[in-house]
Amino acid sequence: MADELTPSWEDVAQRYGRKIYNFAYRLTGNPDDAADLVQEVLLRVRKGLSGYRPGSFEGWLWRITRNAFLDGVRRKTRRPETTLPEGDHHALGSSPSPDEVLASVRLSDDVQAALLKLPYAFREAVVLCDVVGLTYDEIADATDIPVGTVRSRIHRGRKMLRGLLTWPV
Amino acid sequence: MAGVNPLAYRREELFSAFLDGELTKAEAEFVNEVLAGDEEAMEEFRGIQQVRRALRMLPDLEIPGWLLPDGHLGEQLSAYLDGELSADEQRRVSDHVISCADCRAELHDLDRARIAVRSLPGVETGQFDQIPVLPRSRRRRAVAAGSIGIAAAVVVILGLAFGGQQQPSITLDDLTSQHIARASAEPGFAVFPAGIEISAP
Amino acid sequence: MIAPRLAILGTLVVAAVTLTVSAALADGLNEYLEEADKAVYSGRQVVGTTWGGVQEMGIVDVRHFGGMAMVGSGPAYTMIGQGKVNALDSPDSALAYVPIARAPVNHAYDIAGGELSTRFGMTTKTIDIVENGVVRMRMVIDTATGATLETEVFDADGNRFRFSNMVDFSPSAAGMEDYVDDGEYRVMLPLDEAGVPDGAGRYRLIDAYPAPAEAEHGFYTDGLFRFSLFAFDGRHDVSNIENGHAWAVDGFEYVTVIKPAAVWVLWNAPDQTFALVGDLPPDHLEEVVADLPRPGQRNWFVRAWRRMFG
Numbered sequence: 001m002a003d004e005l006t007p008s009w010e011d012v013a014q015r016y017g018r019k020i021y022n023f024a025y026r027l028t029g030n031p032d033d034a035a036d037l038v039q040e041v042l043l044r045v046r047k048g049l050s051g052y053r054p055g056s057f058e059g060w061l062w063r064i065t066r067n068a069f070l071d072g073v074r075r076k077t078r079r080p081e082t083t084l085p086e087g088d089h090h091a092l093g094s095s096p097s098p099d100e101v102l103a104s105v106r107l108s109d110d111v112q113a114a115l116l117k118l119p120y121a122f123r124e125a126v127v128l129c130d131v132v133g134l135t136y137d138e139i140a141d142a143t144d145i146p147v148g149t150v151r152s153r154i155h156r157g158r159k160m161l162r163g164l165l166t167w168p169v
Numbered sequence: 170m171a172g173v174n175p176l177a178y179r180r181e182e183l184f185s186a187f188l189d190g191e192l193t194k195a196e197a198e199f200v201n202e203v204l205a206g207d208e209e210a211m212e213e214f215r216g217i218q219q220v221r222r223a224l225r226m227l228p229d230l231e232i233p234g235w236l237l238p239d240g241h242l243g244e245q246l247s248a249y250l251d252g253e254l255s256a257d258e259q260r261r262v263s264d265h266v267i268s269c270a271d272c273r274a275e276l277h278d279l280d281r282a283r284i285a286v287r288s289l290p291g292v293e294t295g296q297f298d299q300i301p302v303l304p305r306s307r308r309r310r311a312v313a314a315g316s317i318g319i320a321a322a323v324v325v326i327l328g329l330a331f332g333g334q335q336q337p338s339i340t341l342d343d344l345t346s347q348h349i350a351r352a353s354a355e356p357g358f359a360v361f362p363a364g365i366e367i368s369a370p
Numbered sequence: 371m372i373a374p375r376l377a378i379l380g381t382l383v384v385a386a387v388t389l390t391v392s393a394a395l396a397d398g399l400n401e402y403l404e405e406a407d408k409a410v411y412s413g414r415q416v417v418g419t420t421w422g423g424v425q426e427m428g429i430v431d432v433r434h435f436g437g438m439a440m441v442g443s444g445p446a447y448t449m450i451g452q453g454k455v456n457a458l459d460s461p462d463s464a465l466a467y468v469p470i471a472r473a474p475v476n477h478a479y480d481i482a483g484g485e486l487s488t489r490f491g492m493t494t495k496t497i498d499i500v501e502n503g504v505v506r507m508r509m510v511i512d513t514a515t516g517a518t519l520e521t522e523v524f525d526a527d528g529n530r531f532r533f534s535n536m537v538d539f540s541p542s543a544a545g546m547e548d549y550v551d552d553g554e555y556r557v558m559l560p561l562d563e564a565g566v567p568d569g570a571g572r573y574r575l576i577d578a579y580p581a582p583a584e585a586e587h588g589f590y591t592d593g594l595f596r597f598s599l600f601a602f603d604g605r606h607d608v609s610n611i612e613n614g615h616a617w618a619v620d621g622f623e624y625v626t627v628i629k630p631a632a633v634w635v636l637w638n639a640p641d642q643t644f645a646l647v648g649d650l651p652p653d654h655l656e657e658v659v660a661d662l663p664r665p666g667q668r669n670w671f672v673r674a675w676r677r678m679f680g
């Protein structure tokens with residue numbers, strides 16, 4: 001089924017699986033949700049590949065990913081979105097450890113927790129830009145909003161994060 | 170955020186886009202100019218830079234191995250049993266299953282509750298005692314290609330339109346759908362009967 | 371070199387407004403509401419509204435499963451639930467709202483009652499939802515499935531304003547378990563800023579969305595009843611709307627359209643046209659329109675609404 005222009009779904013899984021997983025993980029803070037999303041996206045990719053016409057493959061993929069994510073969000077029973085990632089729940093506000101590795105783990109947990117406090121539209125824009133690494137045009141294509149709004153949402157998301165995270169003087 | 174200077178705000182947006190390399194040359198020069206003279210602006214710029222860096226420093230997580238195809242069939246087994254693979258893929262699956270004990274075991278691990286029994290093409294049915302098939306909940310997770318098979322008939326939604334000659338006509342049923350959809354995200358939507366009216370044909 | 375230590379500031383308030391939440395009672399009301407959403411059942415439901423001598427009634431088939439309702443008549447249905455609506459015979463209509471999660475809202479409703487009785491040979495419980503000692507809503511709930519078999523909404527004088535009644539009932543979903551949702555939904559995310567008022571009467575704006583003809587759609591609730599307000603720029607003629615009735619409040623004239631399960635109120639303010647739809651009773655409606663731009667009034671009323679975080 002795969003030809004030069006259309007990748008097979010195994011190629012897609014191998015090449016993009018990790019990115020999709022990270023996208024979902026950063027949006028939800030939850031490894032189970034992230035795994036579910038990867039499976040759902042790969043399933044939709046497999047079904048969609050036969051109808052896929054060569055063009056912007058990544059654009060197509062990220063549209064699918066985003067729609068699958070939103071469908072998953074709607075499918076779950078109502079619960080607050082502020083889920084802290086599993087793992088070490090250390091006390092926030094405690095003094096930094098001299099160990100660099102531990103400090104960077106704490107850093108990423110705090111950023112993740114702050115991310116989860118953003119409104120969905122901002123969080124999605126920031127994750128697509130800074131985690132997935134899409135350009136503003138690619139984000140606009142995947143989310144069906146104008147580039148100007150993308151830029152505004154990314155900026156406001158970052159500004160909000162800045163307000164949520166304190167930095168030592 | 171009351172009292173924010175809209176001009177300053179617009180300017181800050183440019184800082185963000187500047188860091189992402191999304192500005193035109195002229196816009197980028199403008200930003201450089203602004204930053205050169207203005208300590209406050211520089212402060213703001215550094216703040217955004219810090220956040221962006223922190224985000225980009227988030228570890229790139231490893232995807233759990235079982236999500237990736239590694240030569241074994243995994244998800245394809247389910248899709249196979251649901252009849253969702255193309256003929257070529259079906260043959261690939263059956264060829265693999267014949268020779269792979271692990272995947273045969275996985276097939277047997279799947280729920281045996283379903284009534285219908287499918288046979289693998291190209292493989293004699295006798296080779297497997299009973300082909301377990303998927304539980305309903307798994308099926309519901311899949312994005313189905315088929316339709317629900319409900320014959321088209323008319324649910325009459327009273328289309329009340331307002332507008333006028335100069336204005337586009339707006340129907341109340343479009344607006345009704347929006348209200349119903351949003352309201353259905355609230356707890357208790359089932360308690361309030363839906364705002365969809367049925368009138369006798 | 372030690373990486374900068376980050377900490378999270380305070381608690382994030384997601385909702386734009388804080389409300390007085392009666393904690394224990396809020397749980398009670400929301401519990402019943404959420405139970406009803408999870409129930410599995412099917413049947414036929416009669417719904418009716420009576421206001422100002424006008425009565426509108428309708429009858430629908432309902433199947434309820436997995437937090438979704440399949441509502442319709444004959445073989446064509448609309449799927450509703452979890453922010454989604456999908457009229458199965460017009461696939462382009464599929465909409466999915468993805469609001470931001472927030473704590474439940476409760477203006478000031480108490481739960482009373484709890485007497486047991488029977489319907490269809492099943493044990494049922496009658497719950498009153500009370501505001502300031504006045505019963506505003508009564509629900510008869512099947513204790514086995516959690517389904518709401520009967521509802522009544524009362525106006526301030528205790529007259530029945532709306533009712534619904536399951537005239538056929540079965541504690542199973544009549545085949546809805548097989549439904550697979552393959553709809554192509556248009557996703558509606560909340561607007562970052564709303565031009566609609568952030569409250570009217572006891573109702574608070576929860577979020578706002580784009581709407582047809584460049585209108586804005588604000589969604590409001592008081593914890594029990596809910597309405598949507600569509601605000602259009604410019605003057606759209608609402609006076610000739612079919613089945614419209616004149617409704618005068620405080621000397622101002624509105625057009626209302628009464629439906630079995632909801633009421634529409636439409637009017638022109640200077641440079642704006644409003645269309646409000648909801649399940650709230652008439653006295654609440656009066657309070658709400660009093661806080662919105664009045665028909666014909668000159669003073670401009672647009673408050674920017676921003677989400678505040680941190």
